[in-house]
Amino acid sequence: MAIVTLQNVTYKYPLTEAPVLQNVNLQVNEGEFVAVIGPNGAGKSTLCYTLAGFVPHFFKGELTGIVEVAGVETHQSSLNEWVLNVGLAFQNPFNQISGAKYTVFEEIAFGLENIGVPRGEMKPRVEKALALTGISDLADRSPYSLSGGQQQRVALTSILVMEPKVLVLDEPTSQMDPIGTREVFGVIRTMAERGMTVVLAEHKVEWIAAFADRVVALKDGQVLLDGKPGEVLTSPLLEEAGFGISRYTSTARKAKEMGLWKKDQLPVTLEEAVEGFRS
Amino acid sequence: MLDKIKKDFNTMTWVLIPVAIAINVVMGEIVVQLKLPVYLDSIGTVLVGALCGPWAGALTGTLSNIIWGLAIDPNAFPWWPVAFFIGYMSGRMANWGFFKSWWKVVVTGFVVALTAAIVSTPISVYLYGGITASGSSFITAYLLQTGQGILSAVLSTGFLVEPVDKITTSMLAFAIVQGLSTRFLARFPRPENVSTEKGGKTELFIAVAVVVVLVLFAAFMLRNILGG
Amino acid sequence: MHERLSFYVHRDSPLHRLNPLTKLTMVFAFILLSFGSPWYWTPHILIVLVILPLSFIGRVQREYLLTAARLIFPAAGFLFLMQSLFQPIGQTVWFRWWVLEVTHEAVAFAFVNAARIIVMVSSFTLLLLTTHPSELMSDLTRRGLPSQFAYVIISTLQIIPQMQAKAQTIIAAQRSRGLDTQSSFVKRVGALVPLVGPLVFGSLVEVEERAIAIEARGFTSSHAKTSLREIPDSRFDQILRGALIVSVLLAFVSRLWLS
Numbered sequence: 001m002a003i004v005t006l007q008n009v010t011y012k013y014p015l016t017e018a019p020v021l022q023n024v025n026l027q028v029n030e031g032e033f034v035a036v037i038g039p040n041g042a043g044k045s046t047l048c049y050t051l052a053g054f055v056p057h058f059f060k061g062e063l064t065g066i067v068e069v070a071g072v073e074t075h076q077s078s079l080n081e082w083v084l085n086v087g088l089a090f091q092n093p094f095n096q097i098s099g100a101k102y103t104v105f106e107e108i109a110f111g112l113e114n115i116g117v118p119r120g121e122m123k124p125r126v127e128k129a130l131a132l133t134g135i136s137d138l139a140d141r142s143p144y145s146l147s148g149g150q151q152q153r154v155a156l157t158s159i160l161v162m163e164p165k166v167l168v169l170d171e172p173t174s175q176m177d178p179i180g181t182r183e184v185f186g187v188i189r190t191m192a193e194r195g196m197t198v199v200l201a202e203h204k205v206e207w208i209a210a211f212a213d214r215v216v217a218l219k220d221g222q223v224l225l226d227g228k229p230g231e232v233l234t235s236p237l238l239e240e241a242g243f244g245i246s247r248y249t250s251t252a253r254k255a256k257e258m259g260l261w262k263k264d265q266l267p268v269t270l271e272e273a274v275e276g277f278r279s
Numbered sequence: 280m281l282d283k284i285k286k287d288f289n290t291m292t293w294v295l296i297p298v299a300i301a302i303n304v305v306m307g308e309i310v311v312q313l314k315l316p317v318y319l320d321s322i323g324t325v326l327v328g329a330l331c332g333p334w335a336g337a338l339t340g341t342l343s344n345i346i347w348g349l350a351i352d353p354n355a356f357p358w359w360p361v362a363f364f365i366g367y368m369s370g371r372m373a374n375w376g377f378f379k380s381w382w383k384v385v386v387t388g389f390v391v392a393l394t395a396a397i398v399s400t401p402i403s404v405y406l407y408g409g410i411t412a413s414g415s416s417f418i419t420a421y422l423l424q425t426g427q428g429i430l431s432a433v434l435s436t437g438f439l440v441e442p443v444d445k446i447t448t449s450m451l452a453f454a455i456v457q458g459l460s461t462r463f464l465a466r467f468p469r470p471e472n473v474s475t476e477k478g479g480k481t482e483l484f485i486a487v488a489v490v491v492v493l494v495l496f497a498a499f500m501l502r503n504i505l506g507g
Numbered sequence: 508m509h510e511r512l513s514f515y516v517h518r519d520s521p522l523h524r525l526n527p528l529t530k531l532t533m534v535f536a537f538i539l540l541s542f543g544s545p546w547y548w549t550p551h552i553l554i555v556l557v558i559l560p561l562s563f564i565g566r567v568q569r570e571y572l573l574t575a576a577r578l579i580f581p582a583a584g585f586l587f588l589m590q591s592l593f594q595p596i597g598q599t600v601w602f603r604w605w606v607l608e609v610t611h612e613a614v615a616f617a618f619v620n621a622a623r624i625i626v627m628v629s630s631f632t633l634l635l636l637t638t639h640p641s642e643l644m645s646d647l648t649r650r651g652l653p654s655q656f657a658y659v660i661i662s663t664l665q666i667i668p669q670m671q672a673k674a675q676t677i678i679a680a681q682r683s684r685g686l687d688t689q690s691s692f693v694k695r696v697g698a699l700v701p702l703v704g705p706l707v708f709g710s711l712v713e714v715e716e717r718a719i720a721i722e723a724r725g726f727t728s729s730h731a732k733t734s735l736r737e738i739p740d741s742r743f744d745q746i747l748r749g750a751l752i753v754s755v756l757l758a759f760v761s762r763l764w765l766s
């Protein structure tokens with residue numbers, strides 16, 4: 001069942017001429033993990049803001065078409081109700097620290113305090129969230145004293161703890177090393193399996209291939225491709241349109257031209273490439 | 280009325296205020312370190328006043344003053360009403376359209392300075408008997424020696440000292456606004472307050488000239504008063 | 508300066524355990540008493556017999572006395588000197604020097620004023636030394652202070668040291684290029700320019716994303732807020748607050764009575 005529906009969505013920021021999203025149609029099912037890829041300026045962040053309600057409620061501007069999450073239309077709702085259903089974490093972790101709290105534990109409880117979760121419920125929820133993202137040991141540290149990667153985990157945890165129906169993430173692992181990225185993608189995967197819907201804007205295509213259920217390729221504010229990671233990420237259209245693609249895909253494509261790659265399906269991850277060359 | 284005020288306090292306002300207070304405090308400290316003859320400790324206050332209206336400006340000023348008093352100079356404490364009105368007045372002036380070009384900003388600075396001088400007078404007179412812990416009290420002391428009444432001595436001192444600082448402060452706040460993008464400014468409650476009218480370079484020169492003249496005038500008066 | 512914005516000293520003492528509102532009431536009561544009491548020696552007595560012992564009860568005497576020596580007494584001392592020398596009141600001249608006249612009345616006035624400043628700042632200092640800012644803010648929010656105020660206060664306390672550190676780095680860089688306080692006026696004004704760039708603009712552009720981040724976490728939610736911290740408010744606290752308020756009222760009434 002679709003929990004997120006975008007129908008003919010077109011959006012213009014205030015004081016600008018050209019629309020940043022054009023006729024976007026998108027449906028996301030409950031518990032699905034959808035990745036959004038696209039070159040710089042394609043509109044990924046804008047799409048995330050739209051799903052999270054900040055377009056149009058915070059950014060104003062001109063939004064036409066239908067944006068519906070959990071049966072509510074964005075124009076019929078207000079931001080403070082919207083955020084109860086949709087959680088948003090984004091790229092720059094430093095700016096996501098609220099500043100109102102002295103420890104990581106309190107920082108993560110901040111959202112729960114705001115939406116009036118009783119104290120007795122708060123502590124276990126925070127502890128659970130901390131354990132899930134693997135930062136229980138940071139609980140008493142100041143959020144400002146952490147590394148960029150750790151701060152990104154705090155930002156993600158701060159949203160996860162609010163248990164939104166839909167989780168929107170805009171490049172949430174930009175400051176993490178490969179190990180951290182794998183762990184965080186693992187957490188996101190787990191959340192999706194538990195029924196949380198996830199929309200993730202991301203450049204790291206190899207990780208998307210390994211973890212996401214579906215990929216949407218965005219170009220100049222329009223949906224270029226929408227389908228299974230294996231299909232979308234290896235489509236020849238991507239390279240032409242200036243997307244960053246996996247080096248394993250491009251290598252295998254060359255190999256295929258030379259007759260060295262036998263399978264129909266091109267690889268995205270190292271594992272797939274190794275396996276394909278073996279056979 | 281209350282609803283109108285509430286509108287001025289959106290999330291951008293609440294997030295801007297701490298940054299503005301920090302700008303006040305840090306700029307104020309730097310100016311002391313560099314031994315410049317101004318305070319410049321209300322740039323953030325004026326900025327909030329212009330972008331978010333008088334009450335947000337007033338709140339910023341008041342909190343700034345309290346924190347300054349706790350962390351840097353305890354003698355600053357009793358002066359919070361002055362900071363309150365600096366913020367309030369700069370917001371009022373901006374609402375009236377006086378934060379849109381250089382010369383208008385000079386007018387704003389001047390009005391803010393007069394307000395500051397007037398509000399500080401009763402505090403100075405009733406709490407301190409006219410002599411405070413500020414350097415400008417030397418001027419007051421001199422005026423008192425020449426036989427002026429306490430009220431007029433304190434008020435004259437204020438009129439002499441405040442304009443240079445407050446006009447410079449307002450101009451710096453305006454320069455900062457000029458450096459921010461319209462799309463960013465549009466998030467604040469009152470972007471129309473700072474939508475710049477054209478006028479540009481010549482106006483800037485006139486504005487700077489006014490400040491220079493004021494500085495010279497103040498220096499001249501000071502020499503006359505203290506040396507005479 | 509840097510460490511001074513986190514005044515709080517984590518210790519266990521009767522003063523630490525008092526409810527934050529009780530301590531806040533105490534601060535305002537002391538200030539009002541020192542200004543409103545008809546008796547000349549009130550502020551002095553408060554300093555010696557109340558505030559000083561309280562710093563020991565709160566086990567923060569070391570920190571308090573350090574702050575007093577570094578900040579409070581110099582400021583009060585300066586005020587005392589200015590007022591003794593320049594205050595044009597009084598007939599009982601103690602001595603004359605140049606154009607200055609030091610009178611008994613001026614010194615008496617200066618002495619009480621300085622003491623009032625000391626009471627004011629000392630009581631705030633004690634409050635902050637023994638109360639965690641989050642605790643104070645949680646308690647006040649629970650009692651009806653809009654939670655945005657708590658946000659502003661705590662956020663400010665955290666941003667200032669960060670910005671000070673940034674500013675000092677920039678100034679140090681400029682020092683190494685030959686700027687000092689003996690430099691010409693123009694040069695010193697010029698030093699302000701590179702500060703405004705990274706410092707002011709840098710911190711301003713962060714505002715938008717931070718606003719988004721806290722909105723995403725229900726900052727403007729219309730639900731009644733709850734608090735992670737539980738802050739006890741004992742019977743003793745309530746009685747103490749009542750007593751403080753009564754004492755202030757008594758002081759003002761007796762002042763009116765006597766005048």
Ligand SMILES: Nc1ncnc2c1ncn2[C@@H]1O[C@H](COP(=O)(O)OP(=O)(O)OP(=O)(O)O)[C@@H](O)[C@H]1O
Nearest residue numbers: 013016020038039040041042043044045046047462
């Ligand atoms: N607040 C705004 N006002 C006006 N235009 C904006 C605003 N934010 C973004 N844009 C414009 O919208 C377009 C899409 O931006 P967006 O940030 O959504 O792209 P993106 O795909 O997230 O890019 P990146 O990979 O760099 O994060 C860009 O051309 C950008 O300049």
Ligand SMILES: [Mg+2]
Nearest residue numbers: 044045046170
């Ligand atoms: Mg983006």
